[in-house]
Amino acid sequence: METLLEVTNLHVNLAGYHILQGVNLTVPEHAVTVLLGRNGAGKTTTMRAIMGYLRAAAGEISWRGQPLAGLRPYQIARRGIGYMPEEGHLFGNLTVQENLAMVGTKGTQHAARLERALTLFPDLRTAWARRAGTLSGGQKQMLGLARLLVADPALMLIDEPSKGLSPGMVEALAATLCVLRETSTILLVEQNFHLARQVGDYFSVIDEGHTCLSGAMAQLVERADWQRQYLGLAVTSGEV
Amino acid sequence: MGIYLTLALNGIVNGSLYFLMAAGLTLIFGLMRVVNFAHGGLYLWGAYLAAFTFATTGNFTLALAGGAVVAIVLGVVMERGLIAFVYHNENGQLLVTMGIMLILTELIKVPFGPSELSANTPNDLSNSWLVGQVVIVQYQLFMIAASVIVFLLLLWVLHKTRLGMIVRAGVYNPELVEACGIAIRRVFTMVFAVGAGLAGLAGAIAGPYLGAVTPTMGFDMQLNVFIIVVVGGLGSLTGSFVASMLIGILTAVVSFYFSSLAVLVNVLVMVVVLLIRPQGLFGERESPA
Numbered sequence: 217m218e219t220l221l222e223v224t225n226l227h228v229n230l231a232g233y234h235i236l237q238g239v240n241l242t243v244p245e246h247a248v249t250v251l252l253g254r255n256g257a258g259k260t261t262t263m264r265a266i267m268g269y270l271r272a273a274a275g276e277i278s279w280r281g282q283p284l285a286g287l288r289p290y291q292i293a294r295r296g297i298g299y300m301p302e303e304g305h306l307f308g309n310l311t312v313q314e315n316l317a318m319v320g321t322k323g324t325q326h327a328a329r330l331e332r333a334l335t336l337f338p339d340l341r342t343a344w345a346r347r348a349g350t351l352s353g354g355q356k357q358m359l360g361l362a363r364l365l366v367a368d369p370a371l372m373l374i375d376e377p378s379k380g381l382s383p384g385m386v387e388a389l390a391a392t393l394c395v396l397r398e399t400s401t402i403l404l405v406e407q408n409f410h411l412a413r414q415v416g417d418y419f420s421v422i423d424e425g426h427t428c429l430s431g432a433m434a435q436l437v438e439r440a441d442w443q444r445q446y447l448g449l450a451v452t453s454g455e456v
Numbered sequence: 457m458g459i460y461l462t463l464a465l466n467g468i469v470n471g472s473l474y475f476l477m478a479a480g481l482t483l484i485f486g487l488m489r490v491v492n493f494a495h496g497g498l499y500l501w502g503a504y505l506a507a508f509t510f511a512t513t514g515n516f517t518l519a520l521a522g523g524a525v526v527a528i529v530l531g532v533v534m535e536r537g538l539i540a541f542v543y544h545n546e547n548g549q550l551l552v553t554m555g556i557m558l559i560l561t562e563l564i565k566v567p568f569g570p571s572e573l574s575a576n577t578p579n580d581l582s583n584s585w586l587v588g589q590v591v592i593v594q595y596q597l598f599m600i601a602a603s604v605i606v607f608l609l610l611l612w613v614l615h616k617t618r619l620g621m622i623v624r625a626g627v628y629n630p631e632l633v634e635a636c637g638i639a640i641r642r643v644f645t646m647v648f649a650v651g652a653g654l655a656g657l658a659g660a661i662a663g664p665y666l667g668a669v670t671p672t673m674g675f676d677m678q679l680n681v682f683i684i685v686v687v688g689g690l691g692s693l694t695g696s697f698v699a700s701m702l703i704g705i706l707t708a709v710v711s712f713y714f715s716s717l718a719v720l721v722n723v724l725v726m727v728v729v730l731l732i733r734p735q736g737l738f739g740e741r742e743s744p745a
Contacts (some may be wrong), residue, residue, distance in 0.1 A: 269631060289634035299635040307625040307632065309740075314621050318636045321618070367636070 217244040218280075220371050220401055221266065221297075226275035228258075228265050230426055234259045237425035239275070241403075243301050243371065248393070248402045248417035250401030250433065252409070258425045259405040260302055263375050264405075302376045305360035308349025312340050313347050315359055319367035326366065333362040345373045354385040361392060372396070375405045390414045398436060409447060413437050416435070421446045458589025463708045471704025472603035473662055477677060478696045479606055480683045483647050485682070486691040487627045490648070492548055493553040495655050495681065496674030498527040502656025503669040504564055507575035510664075516578040516695055524653040525582030531652020535645055537653040543644075557674065564671050575663030599661055606654065607697050611728060615695065615733030628692065643697025647730045664709070679719065680707070683726045689739020698737060 223241035227416040236258050251259045264270045266277055268289040274436045284292055288360045293299070307315050316333070320326055334341045337358040343351060348359055357377050359441070364372050377393075378386045386408060393415040396402060406412040414421065429436075430448055436442055457652035477499055484492045490552075511514055533557055542548030573735055583594040614620035626633045626640045633640045663669045684703050688695025711718045729737060 288639070289631070290637050291637045293635050301632070301635070301690040304629050304632060307628050309628045310621065310625055314625075317618070317621065318625055318633070318638075363636075429713065 217246065219243065219418055220280060220355065221403065222247050223262070223266065223274075224276045224278075226262065226265060226277065227273040228261055228270050229273045230261065230270065232237045234273075235425055236265065236412035239425070239428065240427045240430070241420050242430070243401065243403050244418065245370075245401050247417040248397045248404060248415050248422065248436060250412040251403065251405045251420055251422060252407075252412060252447055253422040257422045259422055260375055263299070263301075263373050263403075263405060266292075266299065293369070297373060298364045298367045298371070299373045299376070300360045300375060300377065301366055302379060303405065305375075306348045306363070309347065311345050311353070311373055312343050313345065316340075316363055316366050319363055325368075325372060329366045329368050333365040336365070336392060339364050350356045353380050354382075356390070357381065357385075357389065358392075361396070367395070370401060372400055373405075374402060376407060377404075378406065378408045378411050386411055394411060411426040459712075461590045461727060463712055464705060465590060465592065465596065466640045467600055467708035469665070469699060470706070470707055471656060471701035473665065474600045474677075474681060474684055474704050475603045475697050475700035476599075476606060476658035476661060477655055478681045478688070479603075479610055479693065480651035480690070481661070481681055481685050482691065482693055483610075483651035483654075483695045486685050486696070487623065487629075487663055488647060489546075489690075490567045491553065492539075492651075493550065493678070494534060494556035494560060495553075495651075496676075496678035498652045498655035498674075499528055499659040499662070499677055500564055500669075500674035501530060501560060501659065501670070502527045503575070503659030503663045503673060504573060505656075506660030507570070507573050507663045510576065510578070511574075515587030516580070520657060520660045524657040527656020527659070528649045528653040531655075532645060532649050534652075535648040539648070540641070540645075557678075561671055564698045570671060572668040573665065574668045577664040577744075581664075589730070589741050595664060599665060602657075602661060603697075604699075606657075607693065610693055618642075657687070675680060680722055683722050687726050687729045687736055689736030692736065692738035692740075695736055695738030 219242055221241070221243040223239055226236050226239040228236040239258065239262050241251070241262070251262065253259050261270065265272055268284065268287050268291070279295055279297065287312065307318065316330060339355055340358060340362055341396065343355060348356065351359060361377065365373070378389055381389060390411050393402070393404070397415060404412070404415065413433060419433050419436050420427055421429040423446060430441065477495070481492065481495050482493065499550070501521035505526045506519040509522040510519035513519070538552050538556065539549065542552055577595050581595045581598050583745045585592050597638050614623065622633060622638055622643055626643055630640045661674070666673070680703060684699040685696055688699035703725070706721060706725065709716050
């Protein structure tokens, strides 16, 4: 399996603080890698550094073996990395249709991808002409994911899509991510371990700005002690 | 009755001139949130260059183009060289653009001197007609037509084209626009250039209307135009158009009866509008993402 993205000993300073202090991460193609960790561990900072919003103080981020250092976010996006941030993942002043048109409008492939997104998220079809800012929380997440689907990047960076959603919506989101994983490579930041274990193939745990554990998700699911130690989860009978 | 109709016509013509300048400021200040106190300087340079070009060539179209182009060049240099570094710093924008305004106002005196420069109306636009008790000057109709055309053109670009959609998206969430693979800084530079060009065009058109151009005309115009953009609602072109006409007519009427109170009344209008409707007449409260 080819490695799409590799992060090596990444350090990032933010507002005078040394936030990332050695993050290592490998994202293989055609798999879902989940970035786990407690609040404030540095997961979102890692995503933003990959996208070029934050400069690395040290370390390297490489995409298909080529360094991404010095590239602007739009150049990184054009190389095939799509990003759905935790907050501000849509244009609230544009309609649903315009939000989806932001990633392009031409070509038969685009039309097919748009159709696929609207089949997966039929609510968006009925809200087509509505301003995105007026959508419900769940619909907003759908729109963010639909935008990624229409853009069809080689790698999707998705930052905590379950945040603020009801348990029922989280289940629906998990089902959607399971559909996406069939055709896409995903790097997912997620605090909800129940969701992460359903969709993840691999995991990486960040704690206090550095990577402390990585491996196959199946391993982590088996190891209640790791879940307790690294994720702070209270575990009973192996069920989380 | 004739006096009221004349005041109304003068007000609409004033409003048309205000709108030509306010349209640019709506893009720069209203949409991009750059507090551009140098907008009057771009208007000033457009006015001088157009007056000079028309005086030397006799070609009014060339004069209008010259006024717009000099403002575009100044605007791009200003945006790339200084404002790009203070996009997220309103105090910085205020200080930088005020400094540029002072420099532009002083620099204009180097080639053209401190005195006024006469700006003639082209012969093709110098006719006038007496309709009832109201004298209608052809150049006034030209100004009204120019502002309506600019208004409709900008509305079309902003709401019916992909470029307009990207501009609106960029104003709301510039980071996400970049994540869509779009170089938002280039888009912002282009918007700034269009806004600057409109200020230059407004100056070019203002010269023949005022009869002369002076080094202080940028400062004279600027306050009213900021009032218009705020009263209309930040980022709303329709708001700017309506507010331009409102302030234009108000200025014409108040100037006729109490000439020294015109600016004060305009400021009072802004205060009242903001008290009743803080987002301005056509502005919208920001919807959550």
